[in-house]
Structures are given as C-alpha cells and as structure tokens.
Amino acid sequence: MSDAASHSAGWRPATSYPDPAIRALDPRFEKYWLKLSAVERLTTGLRWAEGPVWFGDGRYLLCSDIPNQRIIKWEEETGTVSIFRKPSNFANGNTRDRQGRLVTCEHGGRRVTRTEYDGSITVLIDSFDGKRLNSPNDVVVKSDGSIWFTDPVFGLLGNYEGYKAEPEIDANVYRLDTATGKATIVAEGVLGPNGLAFSPDEKILYIIESRGVPNRKILAYDVSPSGDELSNKRVFVDAGPGTPDGFRIDIDGNLWCGWGMGDPELDGVVVFAPDGVMIGRIALPERCANLCFGGLKRNRLFMAASQSIYALYVNTQGAPGG
Numbered sequence: 001m002s003d004a005a006s007h008s009a010g011w012r013p014a015t016s017y018p019d020p021a022i023r024a025l026d027p028r029f030e031k032y033w034l035k036l037s038a039v040e041r042l043t044t045g046l047r048w049a050e051g052p053v054w055f056g057d058g059r060y061l062l063c064s065d066i067p068n069q070r071i072i073k074w075e076e077e078t079g080t081v082s083i084f085r086k087p088s089n090f091a092n093g094n095t096r097d098r099q100g101r102l103v104t105c106e107h108g109g110r111r112v113t114r115t116e117y118d119g120s121i122t123v124l125i126d127s128f129d130g131k132r133l134n135s136p137n138d139v140v141v142k143s144d145g146s147i148w149f150t151d152p153v154f155g156l157l158g159n160y161e162g163y164k165a166e167p168e169i170d171a172n173v174y175r176l177d178t179a180t181g182k183a184t185i186v187a188e189g190v191l192g193p194n195g196l197a198f199s200p201d202e203k204i205l206y207i208i209e210s211r212g213v214p215n216r217k218i219l220a221y222d223v224s225p226s227g228d229e230l231s232n233k234r235v236f237v238d239a240g241p242g243t244p245d246g247f248r249i250d251i252d253g254n255l256w257c258g259w260g261m262g263d264p265e266l267d268g269v270v271v272f273a274p275d276g277v278m279i280g281r282i283a284l285p286e287r288c289a290n291l292c293f294g295g296l297k298r299n300r301l302f303m304a305a306s307q308s309i310y311a312l313y314v315n316t317q318g319a320p321g322g
Contacts, residue, residue: 218255
C-alpha cells in the first residue's frame with residue numbers, strides 16, 4: 001500500500017478546533033473559514049468519485065463512481081448510502097437544471113442526459129455535426145437554461161472509465177440550447193477540457209485545461225451580452241505542479257477547486273479569489289476530483305475525493321447553477 005493509500009485508510013477526523021487540515025494562505029480566506037467546523041468523511045469504498053450534486057428538496061447528495069458504473073446516494077438525515085443508478089453508463093459530471101432535474105455526462109453513452117421527474121432518461125445530445133461526442137466530462141446550466149459541457153477523450157482511452165474507442169471529433173466545449181436542441185462549439189483548442197463554472201454574474205466562464213503544457217491551467221473567457229458566445233481567452237491560474245479538476249464558485253466569486261495527485265501534500269481543495277490568488281487550502285488524504293455546495297443554506301462543501309466523499313461547513317454559499 002502506498003503512503004497516500006495508507007494515509008487514506010488510516011484517516012481520522014480532527015478532534016479539536018480549528019481543523020489543522022484547513023489553512024488560510026491569504027487573510028481573505030479567514031471570513032470563509034468556520035473555525036468550529038471540521039472535515040468529515042461521509043462514506044468511502046468508491047473507486048473514483050466524481051460529479052457530486054446536491055438535491056436539497058430530498059436532502060441527499062448524488063455522486064458518480066465512474067469505474068463501478070454507478071451513481072451513489074448519501075442521505076443527509078440518516079447518513080444512509082445506497083445505489084441511485086446502476087449501471088450508470090460510466091456517468092461522470094452531474095448538475096441540476098433550473099427546473100431541478102438531474103443532468104448527467106455519460107462516458108459510456110458518449111452523451112449528456114436528463115433524468116425526468118418520473119425517472120425516465122432523455123438523451124439531450126450524443127453527437128455534433130454527425131460525429132459522436134467523445135466522453136462528456138463536466139456540465140453546468142446557465143440561468144437561461146442552456147447547458148454547457150466539456151467533451152475530452154478521457155473516457156475513450158481504455159475500458160476502465162468508459163469504452164476504448166477512437167475519437168471522431170476534437171475535444172471541444174459546447175453550449176446546448178435546450179429550447180431548440182441546437183448545440184454550438186463555444187471553445188476550441190482547450191487541451192483536455194475538464195471542469196467548468198460561471199462567475200456569479202455569468203459574465204465569465206472558467207474552464208479547466210487539464211492537459212495544458214507545460215502545466216495545467218484554469219482558463220477564463222468573457223461571456224457575450226447575448227449569453228451564448230465566449231471571447232478573450234486568458235490564463236486565470238497556472239496550476240504549476242497542481243492538478244485542478246472539477247470546481248464550483250461561491251456567491252463572492254471564489255473558485256473552490258478539486259486538486260492533487262502526484263504529491264500527497266497537494267491533495268484536497270484549494271480556493272482562489274476572483275483575482276486568481278490562492279487564498280485557502282483544505283487538505284484531504286486523497287485527491288479531490290470534484291465538489292459542490294449543498295445543505296439547507298448551500299454552505300456545506302461536498303468533496304468527491306478518489307475513494308471517499310468528504311464534507312465541510314464553510315462561511316459562504318455556492319452560486320446557483322452548479
């Protein structure tokens with residue numbers, strides 16, 4: 001067993017406050033750090049946790065376990081963990097649309113789906129210009145109802161997180177107009193497009209470039225006044241040795257990013273202020289792939305980290321649409 005795996009297996013919650021796993025790197029983080037809150041492990045035993053999404057109306061969290069072909073459900077009131085969907089078609093990223101329905105990126109079907117109120121599944125998109133999508137990865141829904149998602153090739157690289165296949169189309173970022181069913185490419189040339197999220201005012205879209213050279217990056221784009229085009233591509237954060245993956249944004253515009261892999265000292269969550277400065281860190285014993293805000297006040301951070309799901313109360317709230 002590796003040092004990181006051994007650390008994970010032997011993880012124990014903090015028994016005193018403040019939790020030493022949480023660290024302010026900039027004074028601006030202090031206002032978001034609840035000193036009487038500690039990181040909790042909600043469940044473990046997954047193979048690769050991804051795409052957490054909160055359902056406040058049912059007080060439960062859904063989370064993809066990609067290689068195990070399932071979406072699991074954690075209930076807030078009882079702590080019960082059950083299977084929400086299996087097989088999941090190698091589901092990865094999840095979110096909710098503005099009507100509260102689950103929207104899912106599926107590696108196996110190479111598609112984006114919506115789960116209707118009655119539990120039936122609607123395929124929203126599985127091809128573009130007559131070519132199959134690669135393996136939709138992460139997804140967000142804008143206030144106008146449009147669905148924005150990334151489509152890298154990761155699910156085509158082998159049979160562990162999808163089905164091995166040759167890509168038919170470039171790795172792009174798409175906008176799907178759910179009113180018309182029309183999809184458009186909003187960002188090309190992103191190396192390994194991964195997590196994405198809008199700023200609270202929806203004037204900026206951030207996209208993780210997870211195969212950036214020489215380092216991974218968080219890119220920023222300006223959103224057009226019409227809300228359907230991007231411009232002014234720029235590097236918001238050069239991750240250096242870090243590995244940003246999925247992320248969500250709070251109401252003050254801070255980016256809470258899943259981070260890690262390679263160096264155990266980097267595993268967990270890092271927080272960037274709107275000016276791109278890293279202001280805080282939450283250390284976890286496993287790499288965090290993705291996260292979301294939930295709870296009654298959207299002030300509980302749920303972190304999907306490799307084999308486990310962790311949670312932490314914070315002194316902010318998640319912006320809508322994540």
